[in-house]
Amino acid sequence: MFKIVDFLIYCFLCAYTPGANNILSMSNSARLGFKKSVSFNFGITVGFAIVMTACSLFTTTLYSLIPKIEIVIEIIGAIYMLWLAWKIFRSGDNISSDDNNKIGFLSGMLLQFMNPKIYVYSITAMSIYVLPVYNTVPWIIFFTFVLTVIGSSGSYVWALCGSVFCKIISKYSKIVNTIMALLLVYCAVSLFF
Numbered sequence: 001m002f003k004i005v006d007f008l009i010y011c012f013l014c015a016y017t018p019g020a021n022n023i024l025s026m027s028n029s030a031r032l033g034f035k036k037s038v039s040f041n042f043g044i045t046v047g048f049a050i051v052m053t054a055c056s057l058f059t060t061t062l063y064s065l066i067p068k069i070e071i072v073i074e075i076i077g078a079i080y081m082l083w084l085a086w087k088i089f090r091s092g093d094n095i096s097s098d099d100n101n102k103i104g105f106l107s108g109m110l111l112q113f114m115n116p117k118i119y120v121y122s123i124t125a126m127s128i129y130v131l132p133v134y135n136t137v138p139w140i141i142f143f144t145f146v147l148t149v150i151g152s153s154g155s156y157v158w159a160l161c162g163s164v165f166c167k168i169i170s171k172y173s174k175i176v177n178t179i180m181a182l183l184l185v186y187c188a189v190s191l192f193f
């Protein structure tokens with residue numbers, strides 16, 4: 001049975017928690033305005049789609065060749081989610097901005113190939129939530145698209161909110177971090193039930 005609520009919680013938490021894409025998008029938008037940061041964010045989306053497709057193919061191949069790997073992937077995924085929950089819970093109040101001046105499409109796209117968060121996001125979501133239930137090509141393509149849209153949407157939201165979002169997160173960071181951490185713990189525990 002497909003655990004859609006758990007899947008969506010996991011995807012949105014990964015997409016909207018601070019990471020390279022979101023911090024750079026927020027920083028660019030705060031410095032230059034949303035309109036001038038769109039090219040960078042579009043590059044993120046294209047790069048995200050490329051990396052997501054490669055990870056989906058890799059995970060599907062691995063999953064079909066070694067069916068018994070499911071429990072190992074679930075355990076590794078749960079450990080990753082618990083580690084991420086701990087990091088989010090323990091993170092500080094500060095969200096720093098980066099003064100990187102390269103804000104174009106190519107920079108956004110290339111960033112995705114060096115962003116480990118995307119690889120873990122894709123492999124975990126596909127192997128734990130999608131492939132056990134939906135393992136035909138049309139479904140894999142559909143979920144690759146869904147993961148890309150949700151995953152890259154975080155950078156647009158952070159860019160749109162710019163410095164305002166940074167102030168809100170800083171003001172209520174402990175509450176926000178605790179809620180996100182608890183939701184990730186829920187996702188990790190629910191893998192085994």
